[in-house]
Amino acid sequence: MTRVLIIGSGFVGRGIAREVERRGCEAVLASRSPLSGPDRWVCLDVTDPAACTRVLHDVRPDAVVAVHGPSDVTWCQQQPRLALKAHRDATVNLVRAAGTTRLLMISTDNVFDGVAEANDELTATSPANAYGRAKRAAEVALDQHPDATVLRVSLVYGPEEPRSDKRPNFAAYCVRDLGAGKIVNAPVDQWTTPVHVGDVAQVTFAALARAPRLLHVGGSERISRVAWAHRFADRLGASRTLVAAVPKDSGPYACRPTNSCLTSVLLPDLLKDWGLRIRGVDEGVVDTLRAWP
Numbered sequence: 001m002t003r004v005l006i007i008g009s010g011f012v013g014r015g016i017a018r019e020v021e022r023r024g025c026e027a028v029l030a031s032r033s034p035l036s037g038p039d040r041w042v043c044l045d046v047t048d049p050a051a052c053t054r055v056l057h058d059v060r061p062d063a064v065v066a067v068h069g070p071s072d073v074t075w076c077q078q079q080p081r082l083a084l085k086a087h088r089d090a091t092v093n094l095v096r097a098a099g100t101t102r103l104l105m106i107s108t109d110n111v112f113d114g115v116a117e118a119n120d121e122l123t124a125t126s127p128a129n130a131y132g133r134a135k136r137a138a139e140v141a142l143d144q145h146p147d148a149t150v151l152r153v154s155l156v157y158g159p160e161e162p163r164s165d166k167r168p169n170f171a172a173y174c175v176r177d178l179g180a181g182k183i184v185n186a187p188v189d190q191w192t193t194p195v196h197v198g199d200v201a202q203v204t205f206a207a208l209a210r211a212p213r214l215l216h217v218g219g220s221e222r223i224s225r226v227a228w229a230h231r232f233a234d235r236l237g238a239s240r241t242l243v244a245a246v247p248k249d250s251g252p253y254a255c256r257p258t259n260s261c262l263t264s265v266l267l268p269d270l271l272k273d274w275g276l277r278i279r280g281v282d283e284g285v286v287d288t289l290r291a292w293p
């Protein structure tokens with residue numbers, strides 16, 4: 001593999017691009033707004049079928065990763081038709097445009113209702129919200145492609161550049177606000193299996209060469225947002241009193257499943273084959289702080 005087209009040049013897409021380049025391949029990022037910085041970028045609105053065909057023809061990638069937005073679960077809940085267009089209809093476009101080129105889509109734990117604490121690849125889907133329904137519909141659309149993989153990932157975290165159009169990932173929010181002595185609102189009743197962006201990127205790169213059609217990538221630990229925020233407070237030397245334990249329904253996490261958690265019956269063996277491992281929560285906290293800009 002020499003060239004990977006990454007559709008979506010946000011937090012996760014750029015993390016994957018860094019890994020692709022680190023492994024000696026060329027990453028081409030695609031999105032609607034131009035990027036600053038040295039990354040190779042092409043303009044693409046993935047909801048436009050003709051534009052997808054044109055970009056695939058011009059870039060001639062060996063593999064495509066679909067990791068575009070909208071990523072805001074609350075926004076999707078308010079705009080379900082636009083969410084469906086951006087995820088399902090865009091995937092239909094990519095399946096057509098990609099032909100037989102390998103296609104990998106980053107999906108989500110929100111395809112489950114979150115009642116159970118663990119969801120593996122054999123668990124029946126039951127989307128929790130409009131975002132989960134849109135991503136599930138995209139997964140079904142991807143099924144029409146002969147060489148595709150759905151990579152469902154849990155909450156992705158790590159250092160993230162501040163943006164006016166996006167709330168930072170929960171870890172970045174904790175570091176930024178706890179580090180500044182500000183209160184962080186952390187749900188007591190929402191659990192995740194958070195996974196570091198570097199681990200998602202490494203698994204994605206490995207999966208581009210070979211992977212099952214469906215693979216779950218969650219962190220190794222199930223943790224509530226409030227307990228996770230405490231770990232950040234402890235490492236930062238901040239008081240735990242800065243962490244306000246709130247019910248999830250009181251804030252922007254209302255439409256999230258109670259358990260945004262992924263387990264896998266496939267990942268442990270694949271990680272051994274690939275020589276990779278997924279870092280635990282404490283290691284991820286340390287690494288996030290170490291790489292903080």
Ligand SMILES: NC(=O)c1ccc[n+]([C@@H]2O[C@H](COP(=O)([O-])OP(=O)(O)OC[C@H]3O[C@@H](n4cnc5c(N)ncnc54)[C@H](OP(=O)(O)O)[C@@H]3O)[C@@H](O)[C@H]2O)c1
Pocket residue numbers: 007008009010011012013030031032033034044045046047067068069070071072086106107108109135153154155156157166
């Ligand atoms: N972050 C997570 O925890 C997580 C977990 C599970 C799955 N995912 C999946 O990964 C995706 C990306 O997450 P993220 O955190 O990296 O989001 P992000 O930082 O908001 O990045 C989204 C990217 O998609 C681009 N985009 C949006 N609409 C587009 C369109 N119509 N055509 C082309 N590009 C478009 C955006 O750029 P422009 O607006 O300039 O086009 C942006 O570069 C999510 O949507 C989700 O499906 C994320």
